[in-house]
Amino acid sequence: MSGALPLRTLGRTEVAVSAVGLGCAPLAGLYEPVDPAVATATVDAAWAGGVRHFDTAPHYGAGLSEERLGDALAVRDHNSFALSTKMGRVLVDHEGPWDLWGEPNGKAAVFDFSYRAAFASHLASLERLDIDRVDIGLIHDADDHRDAALEGTYRALAELKAAGRIGAIGVGMNSTAAAADMLERADFDVALIAGRYTLLDQSALDRLYPLCAERGVSVIAAGVFNSGVLADPAPGARFDYAPADRALLERAQAISAVCERHGTPLRAAALQFTAAHPAVASILVGARNPEEVDDALAMYAHPIPGALWHELKRSGLLAEEAPVPA
Secondary structure (H helix, E strand, O other), rough: OOOOOEEEEEEOOOEEOEEEEOOOOOHHHEEOOHHHHHHHHHHHHHHOOOOOEEEOOOOEEEEEEEHHHHHHHHOHHHHHHHHHEOOEEEEOOOOOOOOOEEEOOOOEEEEEEOOOHHHHHHHHHHHHHOOEEEEEEEEEOOOOOOOHHHHHHHHHHHHHHHHHOOEEEEEOOOOOOHHHHHHHHHOEEEEEOOOOOOOOHHHHHOHHHHHHHHHHOEEEEEOOOOOOOOOOOOOOOOOOEEEOOHHHHHHHHHHHHHHHOOOOOOOHHHHHHHHHOEEEEEEEEEOOEEEEHHHHHHHOOOOOOHHHHHHHHHHOOOOOOOOOOO
């Protein structure tokens, strides 16, 4: 698939991201190993589909995602894409199994939100990615470490941005309350929030998204499938990296049934719903192979009748105040 995706600038910066970005955690062997050649082909497929934003982190496979993404992007002109990575963890020697990653490499990522660790993390990411700058630097998973992150990591990010070494700075978090607290206490350009504005969870509407609009902070929405249950709500499907409980699974199945009545794949509704909020500059879709990339881009473009959204709201499956695609 080839095509162009809209580009949106983040906050008051000059950094532009495509309306759909590639989440690169799966390239590091999330749950099960990924062939490096397949990882490169996945990035190539995203590029062919118009994706110009790629998101990674040292945490993903203890550096493996950054290494594989750097290899795949080496042939591209960095001026033609935006790359985001994260700070808040450093890599240490580690032997034994991991919780999420299928390719142990003798390393593990552990929390360290200190000022010194932020600079060390930044330099190590540049080396693994084999690039000379990061476009978007994010404080990673500071939900329970907000004070330390603001005192250390944020101060480093602000200095790197002032020096022109990072184009935009922000947070990458799961908790909307914690993210809103961070945004109120410091000057950020972007908030990457995972799984909190989806067909199953619209909690970002309560405080976070209005705050982003008020402060001119752009949102990058990740986890649009809530770890898989909104891609295929079959028994055993994951929600936030763990098996979905019965109530969530039944709600996802009810949403899927409405989609079927309107000739729309659940995946298409999940992607386009999240993307429709005016605070959202880009949605991130994680993919582990080219087929998943092609499917996501096809679903993003799939026609959806307005009656589908009306039925979801009428049946209480979607917040009445939630914006929907025009």
